[in-house]
Amino acid sequence: MAAAQRMVVIGGNAAGMSAASQARRLRRAGELEIVALERGGHTSYSTCGIPYWIGGDVTDPDDLIARTPRQHRERDIDLRLHTEVTALDPDGGRIRLRERGSGATGERWLGYDHLVIATGARPVRPDLPGIDAPGVHGVQSMDDGRALLADLERNEASRAADAPRRAVVVGAGYIGVEMAEALVRRGYRVTVLDRAEQPMTTLDPDMGRLVREAMRRMGIETVTGTTVTAVRTGEGGRARAVATEDAEYEADLVVLGLGVRPETGLAREAGLPLGESGGLLTDLAMRVRGREDIWAGGDCVEVPDLVSGRTRHVALGTHANKHGQVIGTNIGGGYATFPGVVGTAVSKVCDLEIARTGLLEGQARAAGLRFVTATVESTSRAGYYPGAAPMHVKMIAERRTGRLLGVQIVGREGAGKRVDVAAVALSAGMTVERMTALDLGYAPPFSPVWDPVLVAARKAAAEVRRAGAH
Template sequence: MAAERMVVIGGDATGMSAASQARRLRKPEDLEVVAFERGPFSSYSACGIPYWVGGDVKERDALIARSPEEHRSRGIDLRMRTEAVELDLAGARVRVREEAGTERWEGYDHLVLATGAVPTRPPLPGIDAEGVHGVQTLDDGRQLLDALEHRIERGGGSGGEGARRAVVVGAGYIGVEMAEAFVQRGYEVTVLEKAEQPMSTLDPDMGRLVHEAMCSLGIETVLEAAVTEILTDEDGRARGVATEDTEYPADVVVLGLGVRPATELARAAELPLGTSGGLLTDLAMRVRGQENVWAGGDCVEVLNLVSGRAQHVPLGTHANKHGQVIGQNVGGGYATFPGVVGTAVSKVCDLEIARTGLLEAQASAVGLQYESVVIESTTRAGYYPGTRPIHVKMIAERRSGRLLGVQIVGRENAGKRVDIAAVALHAGMTVEQMTSLDLGYAPPFSPVWDPVLVAARKAAAAVRAG
């Protein structure tokens, strides 16, 4: 009996996790595993690129979890610089194009779509000019670092003798992380955000805290700034960014406008897509309506366990879990991915930013009535050296008191406290129940009442009063 064939499109988190898990469960004579990656790298951490650019991570290879050669040594036929260009679902085959331009059809018994996401790149004048960078791939990071090193060699800059200026377009996670990277490199940094506050993943009142902190760190953060053009010099290189109101000089421009699912192949094959353009799957990560097509990672939508709605959540943590689930199922086992609660954490310099669950607007959008509270506390006992401020916002469902969401903005040791709330959301806890959580305490780690529990107490009181 001939071996079945598993074809994976995408050689990063989901794709190679799926391939590796299936390979562990089934022998090569039972399952052939072939993966196609259009780029030059496999299994790397895109989330680490800002820290590589900023100098915290010294070498590119530190971001690579497993090289193509390592995958091949484990029985996975990983073919680099090979792009999938067409799906033939009826014929169970994929048309691929090699770097030299040669095309051919590859058959499959199981198809895994792990095509990831692509950066949002608005059609603005000058957007493709030299000196305008994204930070989605390792190639992007290398090109940006090469540009910065070349800039140092040339000397001077648009801001005058010796000045180095960076403009970051967008104040989401990538935007604030890249702002930090440039601060660490000694650049004067301007962040342009078209919304009323940075970090649209937070409610505006918490975003305001981020804005104030970024400004105090010396990062010029301009709000309600709609970019209209990337300005270029006589050589066609970016020299600044124009908004509706003014111009900002720049030696380098970085786009941090978020990403969208890379589902052009899926769309052309008429596979089901959600409102964000992400693929729709069942709990086993099988594409809806398909028996032998699977998908995961940044190209899919997932169920938000709090709102009950599907959404696009491009995070490496979920992508690796999706791959494990797919590999388990293709390998003859059984696994599911139940959904997410929307947990994320980031930082800019020493400011930590975290959220989980729903924002106020998201709760309203699904018809939930809620109470919300904000508390200010400290990360350690108030008398202990090194204690820093922390703000916690908590949202609870009216009457039931069910926890709906938590947002945290604070200094060192603030951000990871969001994990307490993430577990509580998964468990369906009420804010009243949270007040009795047995959390670790010692003066170097928290006040007697941890800030999350202080917020829970205040939220529980608001629910009772409401």
């Protein structure tokens, strides 16, 4: 009987453990040995759920864990926690690892037949005075969430019930606005600082302005067009304020929401191919370009953008799990591909829902596309039905062909998931004219007779015709 091959997985969250689990479903332990290495103490958890744990929507952190280490091991996966990979040797077909805390003398080499790199992403942490002070928190892992929650509870216990509590969030992207909401719900006065013109640079500025206004109404102070220069510290070296170029904002704690970058330092040192954002480049089977035995998926890769034709870095658990399924299927002897993304994302701050898919105006220009835009205001339900709420939809279409390029939606309950209609239309390469005839579900509790997405498509189609006439 032939010796079992060895699959080594670096990273124990969505992409890595999905790959390991899928490969195990297809190949038995006697055929494929699976070793998964995780430098932390948790596996298969929802990073996206951490703000809702902090805010109190999720009360038990175990609810964020899809599969525990014990469950993985019961499926014949050799999962090793607190184990860090320190070097890759692609030509030698091996990696160097050590158990965390063992020191350099505890390092050893482990060979592989198949290597899966699922190292995820790291939070952006600018090199500023005081950035590593106690009271400054990133939000990327379960350990980050526990540390932030413990700090919040200590701060709340040490202050009188009516004493003001202040928090500063640096960065107004998805994590930033979600953490702002979580802190508001815990009774904090929240200031959000960002260098961009408007919050949510995943939207065009005109749509980001709607988010800013809604945050203001919720009591969140949003300061844009500003650059953070330092975190000021006080007693015990703890953060007490955040300084910008022209002001200082008091803070009992600071949360960093500046986004993430691919964690690909080991891959870079090993000479593996990286894209513009620093993510690993793969083929459609998620195999690292130029390597037959190395695969990569999750937040450490760049993937094709089906709208622009370029590669892009998109750090989302939805994609990471799909990458893992594709990798595990291929290593397990099957065949699967990941064709790419259209850039769909949805979020909320309090009762405001924020969604986008496809390209922003700036991204369309960078891709060399000429386009028209259309923005409409409608309602989530029939205007006469109780609970109807305003919704803004912005649509971008290619100037000559009318091909849909992107959609952004900002509104109240019922707004966010409407972006899925646009995501399907983008994936299908539809024109805005074709979209106007989509047979969407209608009843007054769910939509006006003309759904807001279709109203925007009608207006965009008219703009395309007008542009063609000139």
